[in-house]
Structure formats: structure tokens, C-alpha cells
Amino acid sequence: MSAGRKDKRPFNSNPRGGPSKFQRKPPMNKPKEVVLQPHPRFKGVFLSRGKEETLATKNLTPGLSVYGEKRILAGPDDAKVEYRAWNPFRSKLAAGILGGLENIHIVPGAKVLYLGAASGTSVSHVSDLVGPEGVVYAVEFSHRSGRDLLSLAKKRPNIVPIIEDARLPQRYRMLVPIVDVIFADVAQPDQARIVGLNAKYFLKEKGGVVISIKANCIDSVKAPAEVFANEVNILRKLEIKPKEQATLEPYERDHAIVVGIYRDSK
Incomplete structure (x- = not known):
């Protein structure tokens, strides 16, 4: 190989072999475990209190997101319930x-x-x-x-x-x-x-x-x-x-x- 020639590789390829970071599958939207409490005014609405107050609803179809929203697990270990974060910028x-x-x-x-x-x-x-x-x-x-x-x-x-x-x-x-x-x-x-x-x-x-x-x-x-x-x-x-x-x-x-x-x- 001449000194002036650059080592050309296909886009997204990994010089060490194996899949590149561009080819890896994105992580699945797994439910996170948090503490939720019922909203004081609205039946069926729940609150997650952390750095910010987050709204959530109990997922009618556990395991499925609708628009990429976070899924949340809450409750005792033997009776976990799945909720969906309710984004006020989208609703x-x-x-x-x-x-x-x-x-x-x-x-x-x-x-x-x-x-x-x-x-x-x-x-x-x-x-x-x-x-x-x-x-x-x-x-x-x-x-x-x-x-x-x-x-x-x-x-x-x-x-x-x-x-x-x-x-x-x-x-x-x-x-x-x-x-x-x-x-x-x-x-x-x-x-x-x-x-x-x-x-x-x-x-x-x-x-x-x-x-x-x-x-x-x-x-x-x-x-x-x-x-x-x-x-x-x-x-x-x-x-x-x-x-x-x-x-x-x-x-x-x-x-x-x-x-x-x-x-x-x-």
C-alpha cells in the first residue's frame, strides 16, 4: 500500500471486526421500577415523584408502548403492575x-x-x-x-x-x-x-x-x-x-x- 493511500473501509464497519456501534440494535424500552401514588384529584391517573412530577396511567396492554413512552413497574414484587408515562408535551x-x-x-x-x-x-x-x-x-x-x-x-x-x-x-x-x-x-x-x-x-x-x-x-x-x-x-x-x-x-x-x-x- 502506498504511503499516500488511506485505509478505506465501508461506512459503519468496525476496524477490529464484528458489528459497529451503528449496526447494534437499540436497547428495548424495558419498564423501570419506581414508586407511584394515585393522583389526589383524578381517578386512574398516577404520580411519580422524583426530580419532576410525572403523570402515568395503568397500561391497558402491558408490554406495549404506543409512542415510545416509558413503561413503569410499580407495586410489590409478587404483584407488579405496568404503567405508562404520560408526556404533557404530547398530550x-x-x-x-x-x-x-x-x-x-x-x-x-x-x-x-x-x-x-x-x-x-x-x-x-x-x-x-x-x-x-x-x-x-x-x-x-x-x-x-x-x-x-x-x-x-x-x-x-x-x-x-x-x-x-x-x-x-x-x-x-x-x-x-x-x-x-x-x-x-x-x-x-x-x-x-x-x-x-x-x-x-x-x-x-x-x-x-x-x-x-x-x-x-x-x-x-x-x-x-x-x-x-x-x-x-x-x-x-x-x-x-x-x-x-x-x-x-x-x-x-x-x-x-x-x-x-x-x-x-x-
Whole structure:
């Protein structure tokens, strides 16, 4: 070999032989053992206290992650239970809980209509929350996200995927019974109207409404606080009585969650 010639090797090869670091399989997402305690306000939600407060839900499908989230083992050695870390940067509902909401109306055994289900990241935690006795009717308009949602529903029998436009609830009225709660994350200028229309079709009297509001999707000129106030007024006109509101910062910018009760005469 000439002095000027470099020793060329195939990319990713190891000069000592054997697999290179690039070729090794990534480590499996094994569950970590931690101490969890029930959340003081929300049934089915758990807290892991360490450097930061972490939310978790009991995994309906032990051994499986949905979006690469950490799996957590807790409990006595002879009765370990698997939980899933609930990332508030990936779920508006988790961000709302950490933002100080007092009631999300989603409890074990509940029937939930979820508008704007996307690929099912947050839906999967609602599925954990309601458990095997509850049902999540997950509505998503995008066929691309809908494929992921359908795949998720095959592994989680309490999810009913509905690939439809939430503006047209009459198209899925045969699939959805009267529900206990509507959660909405549709990010549309008329989202309050969409929620009100679905409530009229499917929500029981005094049922819960939880709506995530993205200010610049409704009005990119007005201040977020003004947008939120306007949406609250629209909800009132739709017979949804607002009970509380929480900002989603630092997890989401210019977002808020409003929680209300449908047709509450009190």
C-alpha cells in the first residue's frame, strides 16, 4: 500500500471486526421500577415523584408502548403492575392536569367521545383511564392519522375508531351512543360550534365537556386571552356552562383547556 493511500473501509464497519456501534440494535424500552401514588384529584391517573412530577396511567396492554413512552413497574414484587408515562408535551389533557385542572370528567368506566383523535397518542391514555369497562369513541378526519388510529384500536378493544369529519356527527350517529364526556382537540376556527353540535347528538345532560383551544387557529390577530374569552361565551350560548380554565404553558404556547358541563341548570 502506498504511503499516500488511506485505509478505506465501508461506512459503519468496525476496524477490529464484528458489528459497529451503528449496526447494534437499540436497547428495548424495558419498564423501570419506581414508586407511584394515585393522583389526589383524578381517578386512574398516577404520580411519580422524583426530580419532576410525572403523570402515568395503568397500561391497558402491558408490554406495549404506543409512542415510545416509558413503561413503569410499580407495586410489590409478587404483584407488579405496568404503567405508562404520560408526556404533557404530547398530550393536551396531561398538560391540562399539570396546569391545575380540578376535574376532567374522564374516569374508569366512562364513555368518552374524543374529537380530533389524530394518531391516538393521547387517546391511548384515555383508553387506559377508562379501562376495560369504559369506551373511547375516537373521531379523526385525516386518513393518514386514521390508519395509525385503526392500528391502535386493534390492540386496545375499548377504542372505537371513527374516520369521519367531526363537523358532520350525523354520519357517525349509528356508532356512538349517549356518552358521559366529550373531549375535543380539533384546532378549527369553529371548534366551539363543532363541540356544541356533537353534544346535542351524543352528550348526556350534565355531561362533561373538555375542549382544548389553540388561539391562533381561531384568530391569529387577537390576543390569546381575548380569544379564550370569546370561545367561553360561545360555549355558554351552546348550553355548555364553563366551570374552569387552565393555560397549557409551558407545554403548549397560546393554548388553554376549558372544562364545562352540558345543560347544567345550576
